[in-house]
Amino acid sequence: MKILVVDDEKDIQPLFEQRFRREIKNGEINFVFAYSGEEALDCLKDYKHEAVLILSDINMPGMSGLVLLDKIKQKNHKPPPVVMMITAYGDDENYKQAMQLGADDFITKPVNFSELKEKLKQF
Amino acid sequence: MNISLIPFILSFLLSQRLFRFSKINNHKQWEKWFSYARFFSVFLFAAEIILKASNTTQWIWHIFLVSLLLFAIQQKEMRKLRMYLLAFAPYVAVSLLTDLVRVIVTDFYIRWESYFGNAMMLSIIWLMAILFSQYRQNKATEKERIRRQKEDEINRAIALRKVELEGLVAERTAEITKQKEELIQTLNELKATQAQLIQSEKMASLGELTAGIAHEIQNPLNFVNNFSEVSSELLDEMKEEQEKGNTEETAAIANDIKQNLEKIIHHGKRADGIVKAMLQHSRSSSGMKKPTEINKLADEYLRLAYHGLRAKDKSFNASLETNFDEALSKIDVVPQEMGRVILNLLTNAFYAVSEKKKQLEKNTPADGNQTEQKPYTPTVLIATKKLKGKVEIKISDNGNGIPQAEVDKIFQPFYTTKPSGKGTGLGLSMSYEIVTKVHGGQLKVENNEGEGVTFTVILPVKK
Numbered sequence: 001m002k003i004l005v006v007d008d009e010k011d012i013q014p015l016f017e018q019r020f021r022r023e024i025k026n027g028e029i030n031f032v033f034a035y036s037g038e039e040a041l042d043c044l045k046d047y048k049h050e051a052v053l054i055l056s057d058i059n060m061p062g063m064s065g066l067v068l069l070d071k072i073k074q075k076n077h078k079p080p081p082v083v084m085m086i087t088a089y090g091d092d093e094n095y096k097q098a099m100q101l102g103a104d105d106f107i108t109k110p111v112n113f114s115e116l117k118e119k120l121k122q123f
Numbered sequence: 124m125n126i127s128l129i130p131f132i133l134s135f136l137l138s139q140r141l142f143r144f145s146k147i148n149n150h151k152q153w154e155k156w157f158s159y160a161r162f163f164s165v166f167l168f169a170a171e172i173i174l175k176a177s178n179t180t181q182w183i184w185h186i187f188l189v190s191l192l193l194f195a196i197q198q199k200e201m202r203k204l205r206m207y208l209l210a211f212a213p214y215v216a217v218s219l220l221t222d223l224v225r226v227i228v229t230d231f232y233i234r235w236e237s238y239f240g241n242a243m244m245l246s247i248i249w250l251m252a253i254l255f256s257q258y259r260q261n262k263a264t265e266k267e268r269i270r271r272q273k274e275d276e277i278n279r280a281i282a283l284r285k286v287e288l289e290g291l292v293a294e295r296t297a298e299i300t301k302q303k304e305e306l307i308q309t310l311n312e313l314k315a316t317q318a319q320l321i322q323s324e325k326m327a328s329l330g331e332l333t334a335g336i337a338h339e340i341q342n343p344l345n346f347v348n349n350f351s352e353v354s355s356e357l358l359d360e361m362k363e364e365q366e367k368g369n370t371e372e373t374a375a376i377a378n379d380i381k382q383n384l385e386k387i388i389h390h391g392k393r394a395d396g397i398v399k400a401m402l403q404h405s406r407s408s409s410g411m412k413k414p415t416e417i418n419k420l421a422d423e424y425l426r427l428a429y430h431g432l433r434a435k436d437k438s439f440n441a442s443l444e445t446n447f448d449e450a451l452s453k454i455d456v457v458p459q460e461m462g463r464v465i466l467n468l469l470t471n472a473f474y475a476v477s478e479k480k481k482q483l484e485k486n487t488p489a490d491g492n493q494t495e496q497k498p499y500t501p502t503v504l505i506a507t508k509k510l511k512g513k514v515e516i517k518i519s520d521n522g523n524g525i526p527q528a529e530v531d532k533i534f535q536p537f538y539t540t541k542p543s544g545k546g547t548g549l550g551l552s553m554s555y556e557i558v559t560k561v562h563g564g565q566l567k568v569e570n571n572e573g574e575g576v577t578f579t580v581i582l583p584v585k586k
Contacts, residue, residue, distance in 0.1 A: 009342060009346075011346055011386055011389075011390070014382065014383070014386065015346065015349050015350065015353065015386075018350075018353045018357065018379060018383070019349070019353055021357075021360075059338070059430070059433055061429060061440075061441070061442060061443045062440070062441075062442040062443070063440070064440045067440070088338055088341050088342065089338075089434065109341065109342075109345055110341075110344075110345040110348060110349070111345075111349075113349075113352075
């Protein structure tokens with residue numbers, strides 16, 4: 001399964017790679033990283049035909065996670081990929097907006113990785 | 124028949140004068156006596172005319188006059204009148220002598236009658252002369268007295284006026300002193316208010332920061348926690364691999380752990396730096412200049428400002444562009460003050476772009492298709508540049524700019540375009556002071572109405 005992780009913090013890559021060390025080694029999950037919404041859209045163009053799960057931060061400079069979510073869900077991706085939003089601001093407004101835009105899940109930072117692993121297994 | 128007109132007049136005058144003198148000197152008994160003497164002279168004169176007894180009365184006149192004179196001359200209290208009394212003396216003496224001589228040695232009197240007459244005349248002239256001179260003297264004295272009295276009155280009036288004026292002056296002085304004290308108090312209040320305003324401006328900008336700070340601390344802390352946990356897991360894994368004798372894998376894991384620890388240190392320091400910056404920002408003392416990396420300072424405050432605004436306004440978004448000149452060396456600035464300037468300029472820039480975005484959204488139909496037209500990307504740029512002997516920090520936005528008419532006013536205290544309660548209006552004026560007065564630099568503004576603003580801070584590099 002391909003997972004696209006979108007976050008402006010670059011250290012998210014070593015963190016995910018180590019947290020999912022076993023899964024990566026076993027070939028269960030294949031991670032791709034993008035550091036902005038714009039970059040994420042470019043990546044998606046390349047993986048159009050693969051089943052993709054997206055984990056996106058909301059709070060990013062430039063295109064925010066919510067705009068990215070909107071674009072992914074509204075446009076040309078068939079079937080629409082699963083999008084999970086991750087944010088440091090776990091407030092109602094963000095949550096409602098994300099759900100309205102069609103987010104499949106909503107996770108607040110700090111991320112509980114064992115929970116996340118459970119969730120990922122369901123897809 | 125010889126009527127004693129002159130003795131009558133003289134005795135009347137004399138008793139009248141003595142009566143007045145007694146009255147003025149408040150001598151009750153004499154007053155009474157001389158009053159009687161007055162009546163007596165009138166009575167005697169009337170009796171003489173009615174009884175036609177001048178031969179008898181002439182002696183009474185003599186006795187009366189002599190006794191009046193003698194009495195008066197003997198009184199110490201009447202020393203002032205001596206001159207007056209002396210005027211009468213010759214006449215009284217001469218007339219008494221004449222009458223005595225006439226009665227006792229009539230022949231002698233007849234022979235020398237003309238001499239007696241002359242002596243009488245002389246004594247009368249003497250009397251009149253003295254009385255006249257006395258009268259003139261009295262008049263002069265009286266005049267002098269009146270003049271003195273007038274002078275006294277004037278002096279008294281002047282003294283009164285003086286007292287009045289002094290009172291008035293004291294009143295005015297008190298009034299002015301009171302006003303002065305009020306002014307001093309007002310000035311002190313104003314100074315206190317100013318200090319409070321500056322502090323509240325600092326606090327307001329700190330308030331803008333808090334959410335950003337929380338976010339900025341949360342992120343590195345998450346990394347610290349996550350990398351620590353992962354490292355612990357990795358150690359377990361490493362042990363397993365070691366037991367299996369898989370040295371290659373063990374080494375790889377050890378390498379990862381080392382990397383993680385570096386990440387932990389990096390993010391720990393990041394959080395540390397943010398907390399320090401925040402503490403510095405809220406400190407009221409102006410602080411010391413120290414060598415500072417402007418690029419790092421700018422980047423730090425860019426993040427704080429952006430996340431601060433994001434936390435307050437979820438819909439806000441802007442593209443951040445940085446263009447840091449890597450050739451920049453450390454320069455001497457007061458870090459928290461310069462940070463405040465950068466923060467203020469950035470906050471203004473973010474405010475400008477978010478206002479423009481809101482305005483554009485209002486003007487376009489809300490069908491979500493605006494991205495198809497020319498999309499507006501709110502952009503804030505911060506750039507540094509090394510110049511000869513100077514360092515330049517540029518902060519640009521693509522907001523609406525400043526109305527050209529108001530550009531001159533932006534550095535004035537309390538100038539603000541924000542709705543009341545949103546901004547203190549002190550940010551730019553404080554920034555201007557910090558750049559020019561504290562650092563001897565320049566703060567320039569380049570305004571394109573409708574297109575955005577660029578603020579340029581130019582700082583001198585001192586060796």
